Amino acid sequence: MYSNQTLTEKSKKAGRHFSGWLLISLLLGYVGSAIAGEHHHFIPGETRTGAYIFHNYCSVCHGDRGDGQSRAKDGLDPPPRNYTTPESAIELTRERMIHSVTNGRPGTAMIAWGSELSAAEIENVVDYVRKTFMKLGNNSAAHTVPDSKLLASRGGVLYMQSCAMCHGETGARDTTGRMQPPPRDFTSPAVIAELTRKRMIASITDGRPGTAMMGYGSQLSQGDIEAIVDFIQSAFMSGSTPKQ
Ligand code: HEC
Ligand code: HEC
Structure with missing residues (x-):
């Protein structure tokens, strides 16, 4: 899917985004297991669940509750996205989220995950975030169409x-x-x-x-x-x- 050239470029880019923050993390001694640098490439045929991916790769910045309250946040400008706000519910369409997770957000700590996670895994983690943390009116099982x-x-x-x-x-x-x-x-x-x-x-x-x-x-x-x-x-x- 990706040429070696692209992968190397991606890793280099990820390294640049992370270097400052990683240094601080190392000093404070809390480098999570899932930070870039440790490149777990996905195994074809194995699709991990959204919950697994979120808690291994994303919560380190976005927080266990998806509210952006992580220890990493203080070192990051812009800060990690808080999924629980009304603004996020409005702005973050499923399509946009899949795009941002796949391609990253240039100039921010939100790197591209398209080489770490398969397309199906990206959909899984996006759906997990939407279902678990985002306040989406119509998505809630509690709401039903009137009789x-x-x-x-x-x-x-x-x-x-x-x-x-x-x-x-x-x-x-x-x-x-x-x-x-x-x-x-x-x-x-x-x-x-x-x-x-x-x-x-x-x-x-x-x-x-x-x-x-x-x-x-x-x-x-x-x-x-x-x-x-x-x-x-x-x-x-x-x-x-x-x-x-
Ligand atoms: C190193 C910290 C870090 C990690 C790890 C991380 N993110 Fe982010 N994420 C950010 C930051 C910072 C932003 C805000 C970027 C911006 O303001 O444009 C962000 C933004 C986002 C957004 C909103 C993008 C948009 O279009 O505005 C989504 C969705 C997201 N992250 C999902 C994820 C998922 C899913 C994972 C795990 C696979 C993940 N993030 C891992 C730091 C991180
Ligand atoms: C184009 C989108 C749109 C359509 C169509 C629409 N609304 Fe709204 N509605 C809104 C928005 C946005 C608000 C929030 C306004 C605010 O916060 O003051 C709102 C607020 C309201 C409120 C609360 C107002 C208040 O006093 O706070 C009522 C009641 C309401 N809408 C009823 C309706 C009804 C009934 C219809 C159809 C006849 C309708 N809306 C059609 C967007 C829409």
Whole structure:
């Protein structure tokens, strides 16, 4: 797959990124087993799990909890990515992560892993990080698509037509794209506590200035807007008392 020439170049590059930090690590005496330099080339036919790869190759910088809180972080500028922030959930699409892990991030300690890990292993570790650490609305098993009766209601049909592309079919928002702020996650307890029925109607009618949430007051009747709010409350916010 890689010529010897490319491999040597890659190792040299990795060596440069690491040298300063490795020196500090050595001084402090905590060089993890999985740092570059120890080149475990993947064995064809053997595909290691995402959990194995993460805890052997990645946690040394990204932290055991994926929050970037590792001992290595102080020596690194930019610091290792904290996967648990809302920004990471929005910015880091699966595709981008696979690309960054394969090719590295030039000028940072995030080296290319394309010669250490097979394509399948890179997908495994990316999926492990996404599932374990990233706060991705739609990915959570706790969120389910509303039942068919609710979906068939007037509010359900309108929601799926006009709102689901941002807020998600499960109300826990669709995290692809780069919206800042992100769409509200209707299933989050903090959001449920904040969003009164009155406030939702006002926000849907007039929009939220400076955000991707536009006003629907000129497209939808007051009755339609109330029907959507009924749907959001019963489909996504149930379990808590609907706010008046
Ligand atoms: C030597 C420290 C180090 C190790 C080991 C390391 N990373 Fe990183 N990683 C970083 C740093 C630093 C960044 C931030 C780079 C930036 O800001 O562009 C980063 C960023 C990332 C990103 C986000 C990239 C983007 O597109 O913004 C992903 C995903 C990632 N790392 C995954 C991994 C995985 C998976 C492994 C293990 C196979 C790993 N990292 C190992 C230091 C490390
Ligand atoms: C283009 C993406 C997008 C679409 C489409 C969209 N929203 Fe939003 N929505 C957002 C974003 C982004 C926010 C967060 C705004 C903020 O933080 O102030 C938001 C916030 C909200 C809020 C909370 C507002 C508040 O007061 O905090 C409600 C309620 C809402 N949307 C309902 C809807 C409904 C109902 C529809 C369909 C009729 C819809 N949204 C369509 C992106 C979208």
